[in-house]
Amino acid sequence: MRVSAKKEAIGYATKFKGQEYRFLGPTTYVNRRGDEFLTFHWEANCADCGDRFEVLVKPFSESPQKRRCNNCKAPGKRVAS
Numbered sequence: 001m002r003v004s005a006k007k008e009a010i011g012y013a014t015k016f017k018g019q020e021y022r023f024l025g026p027t028t029y030v031n032r033r034g035d036e037f038l039t040f041h042w043e044a045n046c047a048d049c050g051d052r053f054e055v056l057v058k059p060f061s062e063s064p065q066k067r068r069c070n071n072c073k074a075p076g077k078r079v080a081s
């Protein structure tokens with residue numbers, strides 16, 4: 001999921017285990033202590049129902065943490081694909 005923060009990368013699409021993720025752009029995440037972190041905003045379609053969902057991915061993360069929308073989320077359960 002590595003991508004540069006350049007504007008040209010917006011709209012870039014990549015596949016993770018057969019699921020397409022589209023890059024929406026960099027965004028800033030602020031934690032409860034007020035520290036700012038750069039993250040990347042991606043959208044994809046839920047592995048179960050196909051609904052669009054958004055996910056924030058840390059800059060050096062190799063994989064998205066989410067593969068399903070909020071309605072279908074099932075942590076620890078494998079995506080049947």
Ligand SMILES: [Zn+2]
Nearest residue numbers: 046049069072
């Ligand atoms: Zn879903």
